[in-house]
Structures are given as structure tokens and as C-alpha cells.
Amino acid sequence: MAVKILLFAIVMYIIFTSTEAKMKYTDCGSKKGIVENVDMVPSCGSVCNLHLGQNVTFTITFKSKENIKSVQTVIHGVLFGMPAPFPLPNPDSCSDGDLTCPLKEDTVYHYVKQFYVEQYYPKLFLNIKYELVDQDEIDIVCVKIPAKIL
Numbered sequence: 219m220a221v222k223i224l225l226f227a228i229v230m231y232i233i234f235t236s237t238e239a240k241m242k243y244t245d246c247g248s249k250k251g252i253v254e255n256v257d258m259v260p261s262c263g264s265v266c267n268l269h270l271g272q273n274v275t276f277t278i279t280f281k282s283k284e285n286i287k288s289v290q291t292v293i294h295g296v297l298f299g300m301p302a303p304f305p306l307p308n309p310d311s312c313s314d315g316d317l318t319c320p321l322k323e324d325t326v327y328h329y330v331k332q333f334y335v336e337q338y339y340p341k342l343f344l345n346i347k348y349e350l351v352d353q354d355e356i357d358i359v360c361v362k363i364p365a366k367i368l
């Protein structure tokens with residue numbers, strides 16, 4: 219009996235910690251790439267908490283389906299279904315995104331970008347639509363991430 223309870227506890231612990239560590243995202247139309255993983259530091263579970271005055275780092279692991287000349291980061295905050303553009307000081311993912319451009323076909327890339335959550339951001343729930351687009355503005359990666367600014 220005690221062994222069964224112990225086993226149950228171990229199984230629950232594994233389920234809990236593994237779901238806890240897994241970030242929730244949905245693919246919203248990646249065409250020229252295959253998303254393998256999306257991650258944020260500090261880590262997030264079903265919702266990513268963005269604390270004002272904190273740095274967050276997004277990592278997107280994807281495989282490029284073809285040769286791609288240039289990559290731009292495009293971010294929208296989606297509130298009540300309405301996407302609002304989030305302007306970036308440097309949207310070039312090759313110089314700020316840790317990508318080596320041009321991208322080669324059938325190659326796995328780790329895109330990494332850091333953001334500072336400005337103190338003046340409104341505190342709310344939103345979906346972050348995160349896109350990496352090619353030279354023709356076609357999505358290489360498109361992922362939606364549920365987030366909470368607090």
C-alpha cells in the first residue's frame with residue numbers, strides 16, 4: 219500500500235513538473251519553417267508572465283524548409299481578437315535574433331531575442347503573435363503565446 223502511494227506521488231510529481239515546464243503556444247501558420255520548440259526565460263507554463271521592469275528572452279527552435287535570404291521579427295499583441303503591432307527597435311532577426319543569414323534549407327536554427335518589459339506597459343492578458351518573416355514577408359514561423367503583463 220505504502221509503495222503504491224509512493225508510486226502515485228512520483229507519477230503525479232513527474233506529470234506536474236513536466237506540464238509546468240512546458241510552455242503553451244499554438245502555431246498560427248508557419249509556412250517556410252517547422253517550429254520545434256518555443257521557450258521563454260524566465261520559464262512559463264500555460265501563460266507567460268511578463269513582469270514590468272524585467273528582461274525576458276524568447277527562444278524559437280525551428281527548421282527552415284528552404285533557403286531564405288533575410289529574416290524579420292514581426293510581433294503583434296492580440297487583444298479581443300484585434301492585433302496591434304508591437305514596434306521593435308531592430309526587427310532584423312539576423313543581426314538581433316542570433317540567426318546566421320542566409321538560412322539554409324533543412325537546417326535547424328535557434329532564434330534568441332531579449333526584451334525589456336517597460337514599466338509603462340499596461341497590465342493585461344493578451345496573446346502574443348510572434349512571426350519570423352522572410353524577404354517576401356511570408357511566415358517562416360508564426361506562433362501565438364498567451365501572456366499576462368503584471
Ligand SMILES: *[C@@H]1O[C@H](CO)[C@@H](O)[C@H](O)[C@H]1NC(C)=O
Nearest residue numbers: 271272273274332333334335
Ligand atoms: C536587461 O538587459 C539589459 C541588456 O542586457 C541590461 O543592461 C539590464 O540591466 C537588464 N535589466 C534587468 C532588470 O535585468
